[in-house]
Amino acid sequence: MREYVILGCGPAGRAAAREARLQDPAGRVTLVTNEMSPFYLRPALPDLVSGALERSSLVQRDEALQGDAGVDVRAGRRVYRVFPHESRVLLSDGTSLYFDRLLLATGASPRLGDYAVRLRNKVYTLSTLADAVRLSRLGLGPGTWVAVSGEGHTGLEAVRAFAARGCRVAYLTSHTRFWSPRSSVARSDVLQRLLSAKVEVLFDETVLDILDANGDGYRVITSTRRTLDVAAVCEARRLVPHLDYLGGSGVLVDEGVVVDRELRTNFDNIFAAGDAARVYDPDANELRANFGWESAGEQGAVAGHNLVHGGGRFVEAGAFRRLHGPGVLERWRG
Numbered sequence: 001m002r003e004y005v006i007l008g009c010g011p012a013g014r015a016a017a018r019e020a021r022l023q024d025p026a027g028r029v030t031l032v033t034n035e036m037s038p039f040y041l042r043p044a045l046p047d048l049v050s051g052a053l054e055r056s057s058l059v060q061r062d063e064a065l066q067g068d069a070g071v072d073v074r075a076g077r078r079v080y081r082v083f084p085h086e087s088r089v090l091l092s093d094g095t096s097l098y099f100d101r102l103l104l105a106t107g108a109s110p111r112l113g114d115y116a117v118r119l120r121n122k123v124y125t126l127s128t129l130a131d132a133v134r135l136s137r138l139g140l141g142p143g144t145w146v147a148v149s150g151e152g153h154t155g156l157e158a159v160r161a162f163a164a165r166g167c168r169v170a171y172l173t174s175h176t177r178f179w180s181p182r183s184s185v186a187r188s189d190v191l192q193r194l195l196s197a198k199v200e201v202l203f204d205e206t207v208l209d210i211l212d213a214n215g216d217g218y219r220v221i222t223s224t225r226r227t228l229d230v231a232a233v234c235e236a237r238r239l240v241p242h243l244d245y246l247g248g249s250g251v252l253v254d255e256g257v258v259v260d261r262e263l264r265t266n267f268d269n270i271f272a273a274g275d276a277a278r279v280y281d282p283d284a285n286e287l288r289a290n291f292g293w294e295s296a297g298e299q300g301a302v303a304g305h306n307l308v309h310g311g312g313r314f315v316e317a318g319a320f321r322r323l324h325g326p327g328v329l330e331r332w333r334g
Contacts, residue, residue: 002027004307005089005097007079007245008105009038011293012274012300016103017071018064019304027308029071030097032089034078037129039066043293045132046161046331055133079106079245084267101269101307104246104257105300108239108275110154115207122210122218124234126158135161140231142166147220147228149207150236151177153291153328156190158236160332163197170220170228175203177238185328193332202226207233239291241276254278256289261314263303268310273303279315 004020006013009031017029031038040058047053065071078092082102089097109127112120125131140146146162148155149172156179162169171194179187194201202222210233211219220228241256252258252266256278263271263279274296278287290296298316305313 002100002308003098004029004101004103005099006031006103006105007089008103008107008274008276009033009035009073009075010042010105010107010274011297012107012276012303013103013105014039014062014065015297015300016105016273016304016307019301020307021064021068021070023305023308025070027070030074030099031065031071032074032077032079032091032097034076035128035130036076038073038075040129041293042128045126045129046157046164048129048132049126049135049161050164051136052164055129055136058129058132081245081247082249082251082270084249084251084270087269099269102271103303103307104251104265104270104272104276105274105296105303106242106245106276107296108241110150110235110237111240112235113149113207113237115210119210122212122233124232126161126234126236127239135232135234138232140165140167143168145170145228145230146232146234147172147207147230148234148236149173150234150238152179152238154239155236156194156328157331158234159194159197159199162234163199164332167231169197169199170202170230171199172202172205172207172222178203189329193329197332239275243276254287256287258287262306262311263299263315264306264311271303271306273299281317283317 006017017031020029039062044058080092081090087099110125144167146167147170148158151173159169159171179190205222205224208223209221213219217231257272257276259265259272259277260280263273275290278289281288302313302315
């Protein structure tokens with residue numbers, strides 16, 4: 001019986017687990033995730049914060065995996081190290097998992113700025129279900145000020161979550177990275193949407209310091225010495241992969257796990273998919289990162305097949321940026 005270990009329980013990991021079970025019903029799949037409740041729809045997290053959706057709408061049982069005796073879901077476990085030459089994964093609780101084939105699908109989260117690392121207890125993120133639950137419980141009401149620091153789709157979705165709740169938002173963002181000029185959505189349309197929602201856009205201002213206002217919110221001091229009195233501060237910069245556990249492993253990393261079009265790393269029995277991977281695109285002759293729930297799932301299905309067969313399926317040219325649900329501006333009210 002072949003042992004497949006999949007690190008990560010997002011769209012890539014789950015799709016890979018389903019495909020591996022389909023291709024090798026006799027094999028055993030172990031899914032590892034550091035989240036306590038991993039089966040939820042991550043793109044809908046802003047709607048939990050805004051109040052548009054209930055938690056029960058996001059968290060759903062995956063019968064194809066949770067009801068399968070050949071699938072072992074290890075929730076609430078953090079990956080500590082990977083030892084390719086031993087075909088072993090070490091978890092932070094001291095448990096070792098031995099594999100025949102391994103998939104790295106640990107996803108990505110916003111890169112925290114220096115101030116956010118230093119003042120972590122005063123800064124929220126919106127990357128996991130736990131993040132969204134904490135923010136939804138703050139009781140942020142209409143007219144309450146919130147500061148968001150970030151850029152691109154990640155920053156815009158965080159801003160939308162608070163604006164939809166009726167909050168006033170101060171959005172600190174980079175003028176150059178605010179919205180990619182290569183996007184099919186025009187920068188002017190994005191900015192117009194923000195202004196129509198009465199978001200105060202502060203270009204090229206960053207958070208310099210955060211002071212606790214005696215338990216009644218926070219005072220943010222920006223790089224221009226502007227002061228903002230807010231109920232919450234949210235960090236929503238661009239996403240970066242979770243790869244600390246690969247230190248010393250020998251797995252090739254370049255802003256993500258480097259893989260070929262079959263999603264194979266420099267080790268024949270180790271693959272990577274989704275936001276954790278950097279896939280070689282021969283048409284552009286470059287490594288490309290994934291961004292999007294649907295495209296991560298597509299890559300996961302390719303990885304699941306190749307885990308079983310060692311290869312044979314390739315990532316399609318378009319499987320890098322497919323988001324879930326409506327377009328980015330269609331998600332906004334009005």
